[in-house]
Every structure is written in structure tokens, then in C-alpha cells.
Amino acid sequence: GFSGTNDTQLLLPVHIRQYDLPELQKTDAIVVNNLLQPENENYQSLLINATTENILKQIIRYKETINVILDVGALFIDGTNREIAIKWLNLSDRNQVDYVVYFDCDSIVVDDRQSHSCPFVTSPASERLDRCIFYLDEIHTRGTDFKFPVGFKAAVTLGNGLTKDRFVQACMRMRKLGNGHTLTFWSSHEVHQQIEILKTNSITIDRRRSESNESINLIDILRWVYENTQQATWNGLYHWATQSLSFQRKVSAFQHIVWNDNQQVFTNSIMTDLSKECCEPEITELRSMYGAARKLQTLFEIHHKRYEHTHHHLSIETKDAVLKRLRDYGGTKQRLSQLLDEEQQRELEQELEEERQKELPPSVKPCEPILHEAITRLCDMHSDIIDLTHFPNVFRHLPYAFTGTTFLKECQSENWSKNIWISTEFQRVIETKGESLNPFLRPPRWILVYRNKHLIFLSALEANWLLGRLNFLFHKRQCISSSTTTLRLLLPRIKRNQSIFVNTPTLTIPSLLEHSNGVIPFVIPLEWLVQLFIFNGTLYFETVDEQAQYCRCLSLCPKPRTKQQEEAFEKGWIAIDGFVSNAKHRRQLKLVKVQFPLNLLPFVKQMIENRNNLHVPISSHIGSIIFNSLKLI
Known part of the structure; x- marks a missing residue:
């Protein structure tokens, strides 16, 4: 497959074998065949020292619309992912593109044309992929999966040392490659020269390919990718063999610890001796690098001598397996052993030490709940209907719920029905100090149908009191009539076929069944x-x-x-x-x-x-x- 381990199996430890499932052994060939489709024969080279803006403008001017950038060659280096993505969005066609999708700290983020950022999963863009462009940086051209619409075209960047595994992994982000998705390839000037040299030096069956004025095609790109893979594997074999020798030395050192009188703990002397055997030298002496004779040798010859000069008791089986792999795959290319050591110099990278502190929003004080006397009068079925406008400190029209929020100016407060009310307790949530109350807008769950003429949203405290009172009156047979006052639960319908309960007769309080006592429940x-x-x-x-x-x-x-x-x-x-x-x-x-x-x-x-x-x-x-x-x- 193209899981990223197929071309590196020679660098696995000698005791690990890669076994491909028989039905998947043809996957590599299928992927390469999909890459070689005629619709992917699109190659462009970039100028020397091309900047992000230069590359994006060239992509925008391309003869076909490009919806995805797969920066596996890491050519976009002069900006953050967000800066690059927004720059691309600003250059794109407003009639075709509304959003740009990119990765920020391993999270998928969407930006719109107003530069508003939000997570991809909760954005409308997640359901409008045809209106999006996607920028995937080098590290995220593997392990990501977007369901790109049919017809999407991707720009794949080609940078120095790009191997076949990374190249194929990036291309296969386009899951319908060969069946609706297509690719274009964009190389840096340096890579373009490398491909040209390889093409000139190659010997092909078709002699017409040797013409100097022929453009670069997919075969040339794949030849360059496989050349990089071969070089990367050859370079890796030296480090692989060196690591194997280091591991065997450590195993030998642990196996030959001298214990005294059945002791079961590590003494200082044991740890000192052990560290001498296991630790790698922090520096390489000039004498060892340049004092010995400089002689060209193959990888097999270099490591065969190193095994001969070690004083540790190494595993013969492991040693033979390592040397056999170096003999079979190390080739005849010769290098100076001193230069190979030079490539092994340790690099120390200073990491930024940081301590994260989560800043929580400031605490707020909830309002003390109040049960107004006018609320209790709503249950009185024998008196005349209350004129709610006479109690402005208890009942307000529905737009009053938006007091203290940014919604008040936009809600068209004068146009809501005048028979839909809220209690003032419904609006009171926290003791405000001037901050916006948008996060504290009380969810409308309890609604009182008052004499079948008014709807009143209530707080939980008010609803709890009315629930008990209405049930009490119902059992005393004092509130059974066609114009009775009922308490109802209201839910938002956020799923298909979800009940919102407000017109469910069995869930009204008191419960009113259509066949019970001839009472027909009021339907809002x-x-x-x-x-x-x-x-x-x-x-x-x-x-x-x-x-x-x-x-x-x-x-x-x-x-x-x-x-x-x-x-x-x-x-x-x-x-x-x-x-x-x-x-x-x-x-x-x-x-x-x-x-x-x-x-x-x-x-x-x-x-x-x-x-x-x-x-x-x-x-x-x-x-x-x-x-x-x-x-x-």
C-alpha cells in the first residue's frame, strides 16, 4: 500500500519483517497507474527564489481552477498556514470561492472572506466543499482525509529530496484520483534543473524522448522521485547499521554486569561502568576524523571493519543479518568512512519551555430568584382574565428577553405578536456590570398558555411553582374547561422528526386527554x-x-x-x-x-x-x- 512504510522496509530492525496482505500487494501499482493518467500531465516550474505570493499568483493564473494545494515539497515557507491561506483566498474568485480550509496546530480551521475563523466541523463550509479551497502544509499531506467533490484539481509542490512514499501519500489526498480528481505539479527552480539533468541522462526505448525541446512529463517526475527514494534509502542504511551496532553494544553491556553476593540493586560503580559502555561520544575527535588514512569504501566494508574492531560480545545472528543487508543493498558506491561519521554529528535543538495557563472567564453572580404575586394569580380560574400590561414589573413582551444583548437592535421588537410574553424573572439571569448578556440568554423551556389567549415564557422557579399549583387544582376539579390555563414544555427541534412537546396533550400540565371529560386540548x-x-x-x-x-x-x-x-x-x-x-x-x-x-x-x-x-x-x-x-x- 501507500501507508508510508513500503519503501522504508529495508530500514526496519532486522527482527521485524513486513508482510503485505496478498490482496493489497497490487496497491502500489494501482496508485502509480492512477498518477500516470493523461489528465495529470500538468507540470509547471517556478522562478528562482519564488515567494508565497509569486507561487499563489501563478496558481491563480493557471488555465484551470485549482482547488487544493498539497505543499509536500514545502515551497510555502514565508508565512504561517493562516497567512498563506488567507492570501490565497483574497486572490481567488469571489464568485466561486467563499472559504479557505487549512491546518492550525493540527486542528482543521476555516476562514471566510471576512477573516472570521472557526473549526471546520461546526462551519457551514463543511457542507459546502465546492465553495472551499484547501491548503495542506507538508506535514498534513499525510493522514488527512477530505471528501473533495468530483472535478477538484490539486497543485502538488515538488521540493528537494522528495521521496516516493511522501509523494504518493500527498497525491492520494485526492481520493478519487483517476476517477474525477486530477493533479498538477509545481517544482522549484532547483528541482526543475534536477529533473532536466535526469531526463537528459536517461536512456529510454522511445528515442524521440531524447529531443531537448520536449517538455517534462509524469515519467520524468517519477524518475526523479524514485532517484530521491533510492538515495534516501542508501543514506539511511548507514545510520540503520550504526544504530544496530549501538543497540547490540548496550545489550552486551547489560548482559555482562558483574553482580556481587546476589545483590539486586544497581550500585554507583555498576552504573558508571554501564554508562561508559552505552553512551555515545558527545564529540568526535579530530584525530579519528582526519588522522587515519582516507580510503574509499563501500557500506559493507566500513561496517564489517567496525564489527571486527568492537570488543563487545555481539549477537552473531544479528551481525550476519546486518552485513547481509548491506552487501545486498548497499551497492558499490564508495564513501569515506570519516565523512559518514561527519554526517552523524549530533544536533541539539533548544525547545521552548512554556507553561500553559488557562484563562477562565470572570465569575458572575446569579440573580436571586423572585416569585411575584402576579404569577400566582395566573392559576385563578374563577376571576376575570388578568390584563398583563398592568404588571410591567412582572410581564413584558417577548423582545424584552434580549435586553442587555446585541440581539435587541436586530430583533425588530415592534413586530413580534403582542400576545407572546416573558416574565421579568425569565430575563433576569445574572447581576450584570455592563457586559453583554449574549452568553446568558435563558433558554425558553417552560411556557404558560394563559386562558388560551397569551403565551408566557417563565423561569424554572416560576414553572416549578405553577406545576404544583396547576396539578393541585386539577385534582380538585377546579381547572377543567376548554379555556383552561396550561403549563407546557417547549424544545427546539434540532433533529429531524423530533417532538417539541408543546402541543402534546399528554404532556401538558395539567394533562388534557382528548377523550377525557370531553375537554379538547388547546393547540398553539x-x-x-x-x-x-x-x-x-x-x-x-x-x-x-x-x-x-x-x-x-x-x-x-x-x-x-x-x-x-x-x-x-x-x-x-x-x-x-x-x-x-x-x-x-x-x-x-x-x-x-x-x-x-x-x-x-x-x-x-x-x-x-x-x-x-x-x-x-x-x-x-x-x-x-x-x-x-x-x-x-
């Missing part, structure tokens, strides 16, 4: 219900009628449209997002009972995000209306 009408959907962040509709009433409430005319509506759209009566702003046009389009004459869609989107702590999924009924102006049912 759609005109009121869709406003509750907006307020509680609902994502899905249960019926077509709910969807139709929701669109009428917001003065929307989304797709699919009738012939008359399509003509209105062509005339500009209907905006791109489906909103109809002109009252005369609304009447002609039969948009009756419009609750919000101004466009409320931005507010709806913000409410869903606040209530559910997620970005609006485009696959949801309301998400489709917001982003695509499309009805799904």
Missing part, C-alpha cells in the same frame, strides 16, 4: 408557533404547513418557486436570499400575514448559533432556507 396555532421557532433556535420543520407559515412570517419566497414567483425573481421583487421587501409585491405574491416586514434572516441565524452553540447546518430545513433560499420539504 401556527402563526404563534413559528415565532417560537425563531425564538428557541429550531432547525427543522415537522410539516409542510410549518415551513410555509415560517416563510410567510419572515416574508420569504424561497425555491422551488412557481412560474409567477420566478418571473417576480427575474424582475428583482425577490432578493437572492428569498426576501420580499415591498408590501405591494408581497400582496401580488400572496404573502399574507407577514409578521416581519424587514429581513430577519441574519437575526434568525444568530439566534440558532446562540441557542444551540453551533453554526447553522446547511442540511437542516432552516439552514437551507438561510444559505440556499431553498425549501427542503
